[in-house]
Amino acid sequence: MWLRRGRGVVAGALGARGRPRGEGTAPCSGRAAPQDLALPNGSWSRAMRELYERLLRGTADGSWRRVPSYRNVLDHFPAVGQGRGTRLFMRNLDTEGAGFEYVTFLHRAGGRALCLCQTGPYLEGPPGFTHGGAIASIIDTTLGTCALDAAGVVMTAQLSIDFLAPVPLGSVVLLDGRVDRREGRKLFLSCEVRGAEGDPLHAKATGLFIQLDTSKSPRPACNTR
Amino acid sequence: MWLRRGRGVVAGALGARGRPRGEGTAPCSGRAAPQDLALPNGSWSRAMRELYERLLRGTADGSWRRVPSYRNVLDHFPAVGQGRGTRLFMRNLDTEGAGFEYVTFLHRAGGRALCLCQTGPYLEGPPGFTHGGAIASIIDTTLGTCALDAAGVVMTAQLSIDFLAPVPLGSVVLLDGRVDRREGRKLFLSCEVRGAEGDPLHAKATGLFIQLDTSKSPRPACNTR
Numbered sequence: 001m002w003l004r005r006g007r008g009v010v011a012g013a014l015g016a017r018g019r020p021r022g023e024g025t026a027p028c029s030g031r032a033a034p035q036d037l038a039l040p041n042g043s044w045s046r047a048m049r050e051l052y053e054r055l056l057r058g059t060a061d062g063s064w065r066r067v068p069s070y071r072n073v074l075d076h077f078p079a080v081g082q083g084r085g086t087r088l089f090m091r092n093l094d095t096e097g098a099g100f101e102y103v104t105f106l107h108r109a110g111g112r113a114l115c116l117c118q119t120g121p122y123l124e125g126p127p128g129f130t131h132g133g134a135i136a137s138i139i140d141t142t143l144g145t146c147a148l149d150a151a152g153v154v155m156t157a158q159l160s161i162d163f164l165a166p167v168p169l170g171s172v173v174l175l176d177g178r179v180d181r182r183e184g185r186k187l188f189l190s191c192e193v194r195g196a197e198g199d200p201l202h203a204k205a206t207g208l209f210i211q212l213d214t215s216k217s218p219r220p221a222c223n224t225r
Numbered sequence: 226m227w228l229r230r231g232r233g234v235v236a237g238a239l240g241a242r243g244r245p246r247g248e249g250t251a252p253c254s255g256r257a258a259p260q261d262l263a264l265p266n267g268s269w270s271r272a273m274r275e276l277y278e279r280l281l282r283g284t285a286d287g288s289w290r291r292v293p294s295y296r297n298v299l300d301h302f303p304a305v306g307q308g309r310g311t312r313l314f315m316r317n318l319d320t321e322g323a324g325f326e327y328v329t330f331l332h333r334a335g336g337r338a339l340c341l342c343q344t345g346p347y348l349e350g351p352p353g354f355t356h357g358g359a360i361a362s363i364i365d366t367t368l369g370t371c372a373l374d375a376a377g378v379v380m381t382a383q384l385s386i387d388f389l390a391p392v393p394l395g396s397v398v399l400l401d402g403r404v405d406r407r408e409g410r411k412l413f414l415s416c417e418v419r420g421a422e423g424d425p426l427h428a429k430a431t432g433l434f435i436q437l438d439t440s441k442s443p444r445p446a447c448n449t450r
Contacts, residue, residue: 089356133362
């Protein structure tokens, strides 16, 4: 769906285990600063922390950069406005660890995103396993982040996923997404979802994103009732 | 992913507007009875209620049946065990109306499911619109419900979605899923996602589900850390 380059690029999830997440406060400002949720917290497993540290080392020479992630969508779009009573789907739970814990890294060369994700106990589909829709959601988020880094405002047009091995709840997975080619405003991407150590291959996906003309982008009012 | 025929078939979403949802209590029993969440509540819009009533009339002669939906996955699988501290992804928010509000109807002849869904303000992707992953999730749920009604324990093997028109937050959509054909243990399904009145066509999808041999179905312990 629509994504746009902003203060931090869209990425995003609030969890339900551990302490509720608060919002930070910007020094010398009346407005609370949004909390960056793509940072380690007490719910992260050892595997999640170790892989995060490994990916973070890749940022030291500027080859990669970590993407911040906020609860409210509009915190990613400061030019559009301030947050309303909505929440980014991927960060919509109040407690750490319950839902999606994730952090995305973008490669300096563009067109490549690595997303480290731990699936919490509130993402259940089949007993003990992560819901297929939750896997689809983190794939869409990873590919969308990759596409917007390459092309600015984009929209998901097509997503195709092969589910190869189920993801147990609490697992850590690494998503490797990339732009394979561009044809005008069309960006063709692909993604693999693997276990933290490279195996198993949980899912493979392809996505087509469309670069939008921002001057024509529709912006209807939020229709919540 | 894995789904199985049970007390009510897997369907599922807890919302974040209005009052928090409680659990009912079974009379003369020490155990709380799970609350069926696929029933109207104060967060449902007029469009959602009207279409629900229309679909409900189809159950009067037994042509269709409404599928109950619970917060905890294991409440759909009473033979497997009682609920733990997990939640069904589609019902993981505490307050009505914030997330997925949905109810599924199955046709008596089998192989067809209609899912009525209202997307709440905590499902945001692009500003004002429902996240593509949330759309994928309700499609996966609808097709999975349809497949398990036709074949018992099933697993999503492939899901392919064309996103044709974005879904504003608060919209009511109707998903029409069906089994198009079977080849041995493979079930080929398709789905359309339309506005409450038939337009626009928001998305089209196809899915491949595999019927599982339940005697060989893996059941690892929940690995939440």
